[in-house]
Amino acid sequence: MTAKKIDGRAMAKEVREEVKVSVAKRIAAGKPKPGLATVLVGSDPASEVYVGMKKRMCENLGMNSFAHTLEADASQEEVEALVSKLNADPAVNGILVQLPLPDHLDEEKILQAVDITKDIDGFHPINIGRLAQKGRESLFVPCTPNGCLVMLDKSGVDLEGANAVVLGRSNIVGMPMALLLVKRNATVTICHSRTKNLKEICAEADILIAAVGREEIVKKDWVKPGAVVIDVGTHRIDDETKEKGYYLTGDVAYEEVSEVAGAVSPSPGGVGPMTIAMLMRNTLRAAEIQDPM
DSSP: OOOEEOOHHHHHHHHHHHHHHHHHHHHHTTOOOOEEEEEEESOOHHHHHHHHHHHHHHHHTTOEEEEEEEOTTOOHHHHHHHHHHHHHOTTOOEEEEOSSOOTTSOHHHHHHHSOGGGOTTOOSHHHHHHHTSTTOOOSOOOHHHHHHHHHHHHTTOOOTTOEEEEEOOOTTTHHHHHHHHHHTTOEEEEEOTTOTTHHHHHTTOSEEEEOSOOTTOBOGGGSOTTOEEEEOOOEEEEOTTSTTSEEEEOSBOHHHHTTTOSEEOOSSSSHHHHHHHHHHHHHHHHHHHHSOO
16 A cells, blocks of 8 residues: 655645635735734744744735744743733734743743734633633634644545544644544544553554654554554754755654555645644634624
8 A cells, every 4th residue: 555645735835825815805905914923032943944934924925924032031021021012013913922932931821921812823721722622612723733634634534433543742732633633523542652552552543643753653553554644743863864964754654654554644745834824824814803804
């Protein structure tokens, strides 16, 4: 068996084009451009790259982008004051606090300070709480798990009654991913580092979401023949034989898993592009909530 490639880049392009068309319609109707504000504390190189990527994406889709950078030793009061200022700014529809924050800051308090109608990351406790409740809907869903869900839908995967395993329990991916799958009537098992018989549990899954943060932990004997595998992980591996001196891989051993899976997303080229696309869609949604057509 050769697995179908779940092409996150192509799917993300479709989402971006939909957003671009909707943004153009809003502007043509006399509405202001949707605006995304990023808050970066410190100078983490990876975070700087992500923020720059989001800025360029906003420009490509006709949206405004406002980048705010604070020193690494910024106080809790300074960060919360900036968030409050952005909450009050009508040009800012979405606020993204780039994680992780420096250790001396209270991440939960800062995320709670974001106006729920501008919480495009979907990390506000109220949004997460609604996600966990039957019959309730969040204003925004975290971008990475929502991107995974869209990838499954666009691949024609039937979630109803499916046996889904989420490998990883982070607040950013694993836990909200499990909640989204439950809302779609899948039967969900959450696995983590202390799960007994981990490989055997994963091998029973119809749908396997790998978000544990360990390079190529998922081998082909972890995968049920014909299963759908979504790889959330991204790891940089030093390799002097490569032109760049390194290569990127995911939580899934892509080549060997492709021998048994029915469909699998690559990393890079899978979930990463979808995450950025869903952030753009959430920014548009925030503008629509705050200033309907």
